[in-house]
Amino acid sequence: MYKRLIIAIVLLGIVGGGIVWFKYFRDDMIAQFLGGMVPPPTPVTTETLESVTWQPGIEAVGTALSARGVDLAIESSGMVEDVLFAGNDEIKEGQRLVQINSASELAALEAAKAALNVAVADANRAKTLAGRGVGAANTVESAEAQVESVRAQLAQLQTQLDQKLLTAPFDGVIGIPRVEVGQYVSAGMIFATLQDLSNMRVDFSVPEQQIGDLTLGGTITVATEVGGFSATGTIIAVEPRVDANSRMVLVRAEVQNPSGQLYPGQFLRVRIDLPQEDGVIAVPQTAVSSTLYGDTIYVLRAGEAAEEYTAEQVFVTIGRRSGGRIEVVDGLQAGDQIVTSGQNRLTPGARVKIDNSVKIDAVSTNEPATEAPETEAPAEAAPAAQE
Known part of the structure; x- marks a missing residue:
């Protein structure tokens, strides 16, 4: 009887040991297999930076008023x-x-x-x-x-x-x-409104930091959200007081409206062009990733294989915005090749390949854009900002 018990214990130890050995053997084989797998390069769109002539400006929203309009x-x-x-x-x-x-x-x-x-x-x-x-x-x-x-x-x-x-x-x-x-x-009852549409005024507000850039007689550009109306005007007055609640100053400009397409009360986008600046580095706004640690842009470095690169995450200091582009004050230089889209799937040191079949600038300038590949991050519309 004791002999049978000893044989059963030995057999049970052999079976248990085999199970444990097989588990470690399987985990080791899986680790070796996964360790040998190399993920394919991530496709991204890129742009090579060049120094450009920057047209800074102040952007605001305004309201159209008739130069002469009464109830x-x-x-x-x-x-x-x-x-x-x-x-x-x-x-x-x-x-x-x-x-x-x-x-x-x-x-x-x-x-x-x-x-x-x-x-x-x-x-x-x-x-x-x-x-x-x-x-x-x-x-x-x-x-x-x-x-x-x-x-x-x-x-x-x-x-x-x-x-x-x-x-x-x-x-x-x-x-x-x-x-x-x-x-x-009865006396005082309004019976109609009369508006002179040939000459229009535009009231808009700018931050107090931009007061020094405003000059009487300065040129502005106004555009409507619908209808495609666009015209240039002249600043005729600047309120000599800053609103204590909003810290904004009221500005009034005059715009010619010979076609009569602009109506009082209409919403307008206003831009005041400032003197041009040379040697500015500007990137698409889609290239900038903002986190609690700061703003970063992925820069491509040459990889081991041909037509393959590695992505380096670079912290940058950003400045003014204009349309779909943003100024980079520090962190990049002319000649750097940056990632403009697809960076949401990247990590520092990741292998990438260039796929510029999608033109990101077409999205930012309201031009027709080709369909984006599956790996590309959608371009987000940049909010209007003071420059």
């Missing part, structure tokens, strides 16, 4: 007798727009004219009698004062009558009528 209001209450315009009519200065019922004012004016005739006749009669020595001097003075009083009353009534007829204060395009014939209106 036309009723001056005197009454019943609307006639509306003499239609929406979007081209209006000339002095053109009649709205007629308010003025029957009572006309009657009062006629009565005042009759009273004036009587007063003038009385004054003439008093002067004649005084000249003959049968009239008192104070009678003449009273008669002349009565004439002046009636004339003042006549002028007041004429003013009230004029307020019943509303005319255009300047040339422009009138809006949709807000009153109808037969409607009772």
